[in-house]
Amino acid sequence: MWWDWNYAWSIVPELLRAIPITLAATLEGFVLACLLGLPMALAKRSQLRWLSWPVTAIAEFIRCTPLIIQLFFYYYALPSFGIVMSAMTTGVIGLGLHYSTYLAEVYRSGIDSVPRGQWEASRALNFSRGHTWLRIVLPQSVPPTIPVMGNYLIVMFKETPTLSAITLVELLTTAKNIGSQSFRYLEAFTLVGILFLIMSYPSAWLVRKLEVHLGRRERRAASHGR
Template sequence: MKWSWDYAWTILPELLAVLPVTIAAALCGFALAVVLGLPLALGKRSGHKALSRTVSLALELIRSTPLLIQLLLLFYALPLYGVRLSPFAAGVLGLGIHYAAYMAEVYRSGIEAVPAGQWEAAKALNFTPRQTWMRLIIPQAVPPVLPVMGNYLIVLFKETPILSAITLVEILQKAKSLGSVSFRYIEAFTLVGVLFFLLSYGSSLLLKQLENGLRRKRQTGRYTKKGGMARERSGLDG
């Protein structure tokens, strides 16, 4: 069966019509993972052994089981206990919880990379725990791990086709449906591959711009600080 441009152009609008579902599921799942990952990382680093061990066990359980199984449990098992989720809500929740377990390790590595002197400085300045984390530790821990977080966003985009297992109609499920009607799968799957490439590549470019912007901001702040110190010293010398 040869490639048909006429058929490809015919089905492209139908694939683009469900593309927002794929994008929304991926972005909402990633946002949930980013938000949940930090408290999980803090819980794992907690000085309370019971909390630390409980969080560590939960993270290992999530990372050691397939995402598909977790999605099926959320969508098909929770209704047995009176909790019913729409396919989209179950998909976002499943993606968010699954990747939050990985984000927790990303955050943990960034936090542990902060020099010990920063913690000592916060203690010397009588910072509260909230001030220490919000004004000192997190601003230094997050920017270095942005590339790793960006990689997980790209992977998460490519994981969205698995949501078809819980009846969420995203672009790959739509492509299968179109192929089953016309028995032409090459055009549909090729277009889906191109769309996923554009999504992933666009995400990587945006994250790279964000990373460069944060780097320039840190450098500008460093130079400003050095300039202020130089002016202060010159005033003392005068």
Template sequence: MNWDWSAVSDFMPHFWDGLVVTLEALALGSLISFALGLVWALLMRTPTRWVRWPVGVVTEFVRDTPLLVQLFFLFYVLPERGVTMSALTTGVVAIGLHYSTYTMQVYRAGIEAVPVGQWEAATALSLPVRRTWTAVILPQAVRRVVPALGNYVIAMLKDTPMLMVITVLEMLGQARLFSQQTFRFTEPLTVIGVAFVVVSYLASLLLRTLERRLVR
């Protein structure tokens, strides 16, 4: 095993560039998945099955198929249909869409966990449906599900390397580029492997603090 610290220091500037892109994709992907997941969860509660059924099938399909192939699909099919997005945008949309099918279930569980009495109280006060959701149900439901959503942020972090396949230069993309130019594989790949462990560990610490604050 030959480890070369100078290769590590050569790689570090690229590493920071990659880390920024990774975190960027993670932040935007999380926002999309949180918003879209809530939309799916609310649609699944509409009274008509003509909405529930298609939403259920589509989200089940997205959840059970590989993100990698979905990335290829969006990256190659959308331009054929005349929609052109940058690689990073495509990746962010794909990750957000994929994980929205997970966060949707988290929201659903959160909404179902709101005590029935809260619904009854809202009915008794004859609050309109909109106010019932925005002022009574969602504030309680979302507060409960923050830790579970955080777990999916960490899962998303570990899926960002897939963006490499659609030419996004995030951490793994930078590492691969660097190894192809210098024929040093051990150092860049180990550096980013350690970086993932460190970042996800920090994220889980942050999450635990958040959990203590929000869930009482």
């Protein structure tokens, strides 16, 4: 028999103990990506060429190159410039920076989806720039982006095994360690897959629900002529 149930059950607690690290890396990375994404989106939309051009180029570079090599760069090369970070910090920053370029695009599409008339009406009503952004544009551009951001949270969660490359002991590294102790990889890696599935599938379902809910609310608001 290939699969040993007793052995599989015996390693479950050890795998479960690695979940908090995986979740912490995901959430911290996501918060960082959300925070960095907004100024990045604003800079990319800016009319100042000296600001929009370099930010666009850097974001494009980060987005088109693999996370794992970026992580190697931060983890192995930055110390020679005097910047030393733990594997966890490096992982969070690497993950956050990588996905901030994706979230910037999400924000940008949200901002661009606000009809021109809203800007023009704000100007006609003599609203200040800050007032226009905070009370008119952002409240309308945030809700449609929420499901997309939820999707990226799940994508980042599934990307955390990459952090094992810089020695962070998350789920996959734990499974690999268990496997190398007993030379049984099948149970450990299968369980990791199942754990990922049972965590990401309900989240994806929730995001879909939210999407439908927001779409319905939007339609209702539109039909009430708001």
